[in-house]
Amino acid sequence: MAKKSKRLEVDMKVEDVNLMPIMNLMCMLIPFTLLSAQFVQIGIVLVDTPRQSRSQQQKQDDNQKTLGLTINIKQDGYDISTKSGGSACPQRAAMNQVCIPVTMAGGKKVYNAAALRKFLYDKFYKPHYKNNSLAAGKDAPKSAGAFSDWGKVTIVPEDTIPYENVIETLDAARELPPEAKNEIQDVKGGTLACVFKKKPGEKDWQLEGNCMFPLVAVGRP
Amino acid sequence: MADVKMDETQLEEEVPRKARKPFTPEEGGLTITSLMDALTIILIFLLKSYGSDPMQVPQKKNELMIPKSDSMSNMVDCVDIQISRTTIVVKGKKIVAVNNGAVSSSDTPDGFTIKALKDALDEYRQKEIESKPNAGGEKGFQGDAFIAADTTIPWKLVNQVMMTCTRAKYVRFSFAIVKTRGG
Numbered sequence: 001m002a003k004k005s006k007r008l009e010v011d012m013k014v015e016d017v018n019l020m021p022i023m024n025l026m027c028m029l030i031p032f033t034l035l036s037a038q039f040v041q042i043g044i045v046l047v048d049t050p051r052q053s054r055s056q057q058q059k060q061d062d063n064q065k066t067l068g069l070t071i072n073i074k075q076d077g078y079d080i081s082t083k084s085g086g087s088a089c090p091q092r093a094a095m096n097q098v099c100i101p102v103t104m105a106g107g108k109k110v111y112n113a114a115a116l117r118k119f120l121y122d123k124f125y126k127p128h129y130k131n132n133s134l135a136a137g138k139d140a141p142k143s144a145g146a147f148s149d150w151g152k153v154t155i156v157p158e159d160t161i162p163y164e165n166v167i168e169t170l171d172a173a174r175e176l177p178p179e180a181k182n183e184i185q186d187v188k189g190g191t192l193a194c195v196f197k198k199k200p201g202e203k204d205w206q207l208e209g210n211c212m213f214p215l216v217a218v219g220r221p
Numbered sequence: 222m223a224d225v226k227m228d229e230t231q232l233e234e235e236v237p238r239k240a241r242k243p244f245t246p247e248e249g250g251l252t253i254t255s256l257m258d259a260l261t262i263i264l265i266f267l268l269k270s271y272g273s274d275p276m277q278v279p280q281k282k283n284e285l286m287i288p289k290s291d292s293m294s295n296m297v298d299c300v301d302i303q304i305s306r307t308t309i310v311v312k313g314k315k316i317v318a319v320n321n322g323a324v325s326s327s328d329t330p331d332g333f334t335i336k337a338l339k340d341a342l343d344e345y346r347q348k349e350i351e352s353k354p355n356a357g358g359e360k361g362f363q364g365d366a367f368i369a370a371d372t373t374i375p376w377k378l379v380n381q382v383m384m385t386c387t388r389a390k391y392v393r394f395s396f397a398i399v400k401t402r403g404g
Contacts, residue, residue: 023256027260030267033264033267034267040400042287043293043295043399044395045398047394049394159375160375161376162372163288163373167288167289174292219383
């Protein structure tokens with residue numbers, strides 16, 4: 001009887017799983033995925049055409065005042081103007097100069113996007129942000145002194161301006177400068193990021209975070 | 222326990238020390254379980270990063286380099302137009318040749334609309350409407366276009382592409398950028 005049970009024990013031994021075929025498969029898959037993987041993250045910047053932007057604005061209240069902020073990207077720098085007030089830097093405009101001139105670095109023109117961001121913030125955002133809100137929605141009643149086109153900016157690049165400079169300008173207009181963290185009381189969540197989000201199946205994009213002038217129309221008005 | 226001890230002493234008595242076999246360690250097999258774990262984790266990570274974006278933008282030096290931006294917005298699935306230094310590509314299909322940052326005047330009869338691009342976009346719009354019969358046909362068409370252009374492309378060409386898109390009823394634009402911060 002004892003002999004029989006010993007034999008049964010031997011039969012029950014389980015052999016190790018042979019992992020070599022799986023290993024071979026892994027070694028093939030990993031180089032393949034490494035080659036096809038993208039390690040840079042691609043994102044987007046949302047833009048409108050001036051015509052599209054205008055048609056949306058006409059649906060809103062016509063009695064409210066508009067800011068009509070426009071940034072012209074010229075060969076010699078950024079020129080900023082509003083519909084109501086004309087040039088944002090009249091003294092320079094009188095001398096036929098742009099608001100924020102380009103600088104030269106290594107024989108290459110450099111557009112000063114940081115200075116543009118600071119200029120837009122000091123001149124247009126800081127004095128008016130308390131009366132205006134992007135989050136209030138289109139149908140919400142607006143306070144006195146509010147602009148119907150708050151958050152909107154039209155960017156007009158000259159034909160020869162490289163695409164990279166247009167993107168830099170979009171960034172400068174959309175995001176708040178670092179000093180806003182201390183100066184603006186209602187900076188939500190302590191972050192200065194401005195993000196467009198769209199849920200699957202929804203038609204419209206939603207704005208999240210803290211934005212300066214995120215609704216950009218690019219092109220000749 | 223006592224039985225075991227007794228067995229050992231019995232064994233020593235039965236097998237003399239000299240007759241015993243010398244101690245040889247068991248042959249050690251390669252332990253690949255931990256390696257398997259590491260490889261599985263790497264594979265899952267790679268597969269996840271491969272499939273997270275709805276569209277791929279292959280970047281090539283001196284051909285199509287996308288500008289960097291602070292934007293943290295993510296892309297959605299829509300018609301994608303790539304403007305490289307040599308071609309305009311719609312959904313992976315070459316449409317028009319680009320020379321020195323411009324298309325030839327024969328491709329733009331009115332100076333603004335790129336004819337071949339408009340034809341291609343019209344075709345894609347029709348396909349998109351037909352593929353979503355419950356989306357409300359022409360009225361429900363959202364018209365999202367995703368433009369990935371090289372950093373050096375002059376604005377004039379990007380503007381011509383946008384105008385052509387507008388005429389093909391693609392009216393909402395998103396420009397591709399390389400994110401400089403996560404999100």
